[in-house]
Amino acid sequence: MKFGIVVSEGPYTHQASDTAYHFAKAALEAGHEVPRVFFYHDGVNVGTRLSVPPQDERNIQANWTALGKAHGIDLVICIAAAQRRGLLDENEASRQGKDANNIAEGFRISGLGQLIEMGIQTDRLMTFGD
Amino acid sequence: MSEVVKKFLYVNRKAPYGTIYALEALEVVLIGAAFDQDVSMAFLDDGVFQLVKDQNTKEIGVKNFSPTFRALGDYEVTKLYVEAESLAERGLTEDDLQEIVYEDEDDDWAEKPSIRIVSRDEMAAVMADQDVILSF
Numbered sequence: 001m002k003f004g005i006v007v008s009e010g011p012y013t014h015q016a017s018d019t020a021y022h023f024a025k026a027a028l029e030a031g032h033e034v035p036r037v038f039f040y041h042d043g044v045n046v047g048t049r050l051s052v053p054p055q056d057e058r059n060i061q062a063n064w065t066a067l068g069k070a071h072g073i074d075l076v077i078c079i080a081a082a083q084r085r086g087l088l089d090e091n092e093a094s095r096q097g098k099d100a101n102n103i104a105e106g107f108r109i110s111g112l113g114q115l116i117e118m119g120i121q122t123d124r125l126m127t128f129g130d
Numbered sequence: 131m132s133e134v135v136k137k138f139l140y141v142n143r144k145a146p147y148g149t150i151y152a153l154e155a156l157e158v159v160l161i162g163a164a165f166d167q168d169v170s171m172a173f174l175d176d177g178v179f180q181l182v183k184d185q186n187t188k189e190i191g192v193k194n195f196s197p198t199f200r201a202l203g204d205y206e207v208t209k210l211y212v213e214a215e216s217l218a219e220r221g222l223t224e225d226d227l228q229e230i231v232y233e234d235e236d237d238d239w240a241e242k243p244s245i246r247i248v249s250r251d252e253m254a255a256v257m258a259d260q261d262v263i264l265s266f
Binding site: 121 | 150151154158161162
């Protein structure tokens with residue numbers, strides 16, 4: 001089965017991005033497909049490469065980057081939500097005249113259309129959030 | 131844009147202000163309209179407050195986005211299900227909600243109400259009938 005996943009809460013504050021990660025991993029191990037994960041609301045904060053959690057804690061961003069790389073998952077950060085919250089890739093930083101970017105490896109910034117498209121193209125859409 | 135037409139339901143459970151969920155849910159609905167899917171919205175729990183008329187956010191310094199609901203008809207979003215029990219639990223009636231209408235192209239563009247008050251059981255049936263549910 002093809003699963004689309006939405007992460008709609010921020011990392012560390014909320015369990016959602018962890019549970020989504022464990023779900024995606026389990027689904028892939030069981031032979032299902034996870035073509036895309038869409039990060040929305042505070043969930044976009046998962047995709048910053050500047051987070052430095054204590055070494056004895058899980059690194060949520062690194063976990064997603066690794067899982068995405070291993071299975072070719074399209075990790076999409078919503079551009080509208082990202083702009084409000086200070087998540088920028090190189091293009092956006094230059095377009096908005098900002099002096100830095102912070103998007104992590106394996107993630108990309110794109111529009112809400114990617115969320116709708118994921119709903120159309122997958123068999124089940126799973127939302128992890130409140 | 132897409133040949134597949136699925137039934138999308140956007141479930142709104144939270145108050146319009148205090149958190150950003152309601153506003154960002156509406157942004158998804160507006161963008162999603164371009165995909166020509168069969169779209170419905172549901173309002174329950176504190177989500178019913180999103181449709182209350184005469185909202186004024188001046189004192190809290192955030193944008194009043196409630197007028198946008200009246201534009202949904204232009205995006206062919208014409209099914210707004212509001213749960214009766216959620217209204218009653220909050221001391222609200224249909225008269226407290228803003229009027230939202232759409233023009234029915236199959237009926238000589240007659241103006242029709244988009245808001246449909248449904249019972250909790252009917253709402254459950256609406257949800258069961260969907261392909262994709264996004265909950266905010």
